[in-house]
Amino acid sequence: MEIDTVKNIxxxxAPLTKVVFDTFLKPKLDEIKKSWKRDENIIDHAFEDKFLEYLNETYEKNAILNTVAFKRRKILxxxxxxxxxxxxxxxxxKRGSILIDQYSDVVFKESSKILITDTAGMGKSTMSKKLLLxxxxxxxxxxxxxxxxxxxxxKxxxxxxxxxxxxxxEEIDKQFVLDLIKRGDFIFFFDGFDEISITDRAHVTTEIQKFISKARSNKFVxxxxxxxxxxxxxxxFKYQIKPLIPDEAYELIKRYDISNKIAPLLISKIQEKDNFSNIEEYLTTPLLVSLLFTAFEHKQSIPFKKHIFYRQVFDALFESHDLSKGDSFEREKHSKLGSDEFHRVLRTFGYFCLKQENKIEFTRDELGIIVTESLDYVGENNVKSSxxxxxLLITVPIFSKDGMYYKWSHKSLQEYFAAQFIFIDSKEIQKDILKHIAFHKNNMSYINVLDLYQSxxxxxxxxxxTLSLLTKFIDxxxxxxxxxxxxxxxxxxxxxxxxxxxxxRIRFDLKTKENHPSEVFKxxxxxxxIKYPRMSIGINxxxxxxxxxxxxxxxxxxxEQNLIEYHNNLGYDFIKQIDITSVSEKIDLKLIKRKPYHVTDRKNALLNSETNFSKVNDLIKIHLRKRxxxxxxxxxALEQIDRIESRSKKASNNSLLNF
Structure with a gap:
């Protein structure tokens, strides 16, 4: 159903949000206003109006899905x-899994605080919106x-x-709102931790934890x-999203297809024996299914390489017709740029966003600045950034507007264009860029860019x-x-x-502050x-x-470890798994209580003594057995290095000028 036909959202x-307000907020407001020296009528009207307005706007905004699969159409x-x-x-x-078809307290059975992690496009944000509604x-x-x-x-x-x-x-109402939140019944959906600026992440993490501590009577996702x-x-409590199975992907494709003409053809093509294994990955996440539908709707062919897949999605968006004006109507581009020129600007724009820590959302002024820089870089100085x-918003809808913010329709689109820039436009600094990203201390933030480049x-x-990783290992x-x-x-x-x-060496007693995990970090x-947000710790x-x-x-x-795990996903045979140790007898290293010991290769270190060396190895393996x-x-690794270097020598000796 198109949103144009839903005039009564x-x-x-309104009645749904009014019930929520009357049930959970009004009683608390009545309690709080008794202790506040403000006019009761002002409190009643001000906060009732603000919260009702917020709940209504939140419901209306999240009931509508903005995705590239629908181009300029908005869908419920x-x-x-x-x-x-x-x-x-x-x-x-062995506790099984939970189907998220509606909100249920079952997800909070183990804890009022849950963490849902998974890779790009698995539907984390959409699930959060579904739970909210x-x-x-x-x-x-x-x-x-x-x-x-x-x-x-x-902020x-x-x-x-x-x-x-x-x-x-704001100054007065800040404490008022905090008082309200502390009384409970709120469910906070903190969406997209990975999208926090790397520069600000440590600070923001601390602030989130402070807020949760103050608002502990609520639930958090x-x-x-x-x-x-x-x-x-x-x-x-940690959850992850299970990949879609083919039948779920087919159901999603059918839901995308308003015409009921594209879905049967696409599903038939997918199920062809020679096709399925090549595109199985595209059927595991809602994002890739939606992009597959978009690409196929445009060209009615299935792209097997990931970068060709994204290019076909771009072509579909660039050349898309406006169904409301007839199949042949195509909107003229405000920038007057052709497909290749537009793609070239987007490559540069995507990379400039990558340089700004994968930034995907901007104010109007921020967006104008980075677009102008991108246009200047590629020599399109005659094109107005506006x-x-x-x-970006209308004729090639890769961006969407959310209140005062402008954002990429999905982070993976920005990552695709950034990877394209590195591959096509970075020229003599290409190797330096790849190494910088691959061995960046937060390289997990860029792993999807590397994956797209590898494609x-x-x-x-x-x-x-690969050569740099293996060389580092041998060194x-x-x-x-x-x-x-x-x-x-x-x-x-x-x-x-x-x-x-x-x-x-420290015994944890979660009832006392001094023997809490945070004490270890301190x-x-x-x-x-040590910067605490980048560290994990073995407990029990x-x-x-x-x-x-x-x-x-x-x-x-x-x-390096993230790259090892990524190469394992690619199927390289130089990756091996270490057998994990269990405790056969008690281990005592005679460590001083509460004194931290760094595992290094210093000969005279306590951890490296003749009696302790193998015990330390066992302890580390015990700790790492959770994965x-x-x-x-x-x-x-040495064999792989030889293959890569041999291929490079062969390529350099085969002169392209020999004709």
Whole structure:
């Protein structure tokens, strides 16, 4: 159903939001106003109006789905939402999975704080919106959606809430709203942790935790792509989204197809024996299914390479016809740019966004500046930035407007254009850019860009990133732990190549503040200047803490480890899995309580004594048993290096001028 035919969405929302207000907010307002020295009528009208207005606007805004699959059409979320399934992040957990077809307290059974993580396009944001709408429909509480990319050092959670409520007097109303929130019945959806600026992430993380601590009587849902900094939310119960199965993908395709003509043809093409294995990946996430539909609707062919897939989506958007004006009507571009020129500007624009820490949302002024820089860079100085922005919003709808903000329709589109810029436009600095991104301390934020680049240039990816990774590994084996030998030496090197590891003897008692996990981070920060949001920590890794002398093992995952895991996903044979140890006897390293020990290759270090060396290896493996621990196989790495270097020599000797 198109949104143009749904004239009464506001009418539908009003009675629902009024019930929510009367049930959860009005009683609290009545309590609070008794202790406030303000005119009761002002409080009644001001806050009732503000919250009702907020709830109505929130319902109306999130009931409509903006996605590239519908180009200029707006669709009701409920018309195209295929229920997603979440499962406990621990794959060995026997508690099963939960179908998210409506709001239910079942997701909060284990904790009032839950974390939903998964890769690009799995539907985290759409699921949050579905839960929010259902929460209002069922009168389960007061939902508030906080898009975390809008938080920074200059704007915390409560300021974002006040901005949404548009209060009369911000200074006075800030405390009033906090008092209201502390009384409970709010459900906060913190969406897109991975979209917080890397520069601001540590600060914003601390502010989110402070807010949650103050508002502990409420429920919290945090969504994100996988990020090391999420270890800061260790007390959140963790879920991940299960990939779509083919039947769910087919149902989604059918829902996208208003004409009922495209879906049967596309599904038939997918199910052809030669096609299915090639595009199976496109059927696992709602985003890729929607883009597959868009690409096929335009060209009625299935692109198998990921970058060709995205190019076909761009062509579909650029050349899309306006169905409301007849199939042949195509809107003239305000910028007067052709398809290739427009794509070239978008490549530059996407890369400039990448340089700004993958920024995907802008104010009007910010967007104007970066568009102007992009146009200047490619030499399109005669094009007005305002005209290009109109195209982004209307004629080539890759952007959408959300209140005062302008944003990419989806982060993966920005990442595609950035990867295209690196492949096509970066010229002599291409290798430097690839290495900078691949070995960036927050390289997980750029892993989708690397994946898209690998699709475009697999040999180039291998000759720069794979070769650099393997060379670093061999150098590490040659130049670390020189005063040691034997199998345990190699094991320690394999364990520490991808991780920076610490040991600290401390017994956790969650009832006391001094023996809380945060105390470990405080000690490490004081002694080693560790930045807490980038570190994870092992807690209760054995049945009895006494078996390992209450030793906790904080670790920082290095960029190299993320690349090892990515290469494993690509199927390289130089990746191997380390067997994980269990405790056969008690381990006592005689560590001083509450003193942190850094795992290094210093010969005289306590952790490297003859009696402790193998025990430390075992402890690290016990800690890492919560995941499949991957490392590099030395012999196969050397073989791979030889293959890459041999290919490079062959290419350089084969002169292209020999004719």
């Amino acid at each position: 506001a009418t539908i929302a 979320l409920d018309d195209v939402y295929v229920p997603l399934t979440i499962q406990y992040q621990n794959n060995h957990d 259902s929460c209002i429909d069922k009168n389960e509480g007061v939902p508030m959606l906080i898009e975390l990319r809008r938080l920074s050092k200059n 915390d959670v409560i300021q974002e809430i006040l901005e949404q409520l548009n209060p009369i007097n 945090l969504t994100s792509r996988p990020e090391e900094a999420l270890s800061s939310f260790g007390d959140f 005209d290009f922005i109109k195209d 475009m240039d697999p040999l180039g990816f291998e000759s720069v990133i 590490y084996l040659d130049n670390s732990y020189k005063n040691f030998d034997g199998k345990e030496k190699l094991m320690r090197q394999e364990l520490t190549f991808g991780y920076d590891i610490y040991l600290i 000690i490490l920060k004081n002694q080693f200047k 890794v054995t049945e009895s803490e006494d078996d390992i002398s209450c030793i906790k093992i904080p670790e920082i995952k290095k960029p 499949s621990f991957l490392t590099v196989d030395k012999d196969k």
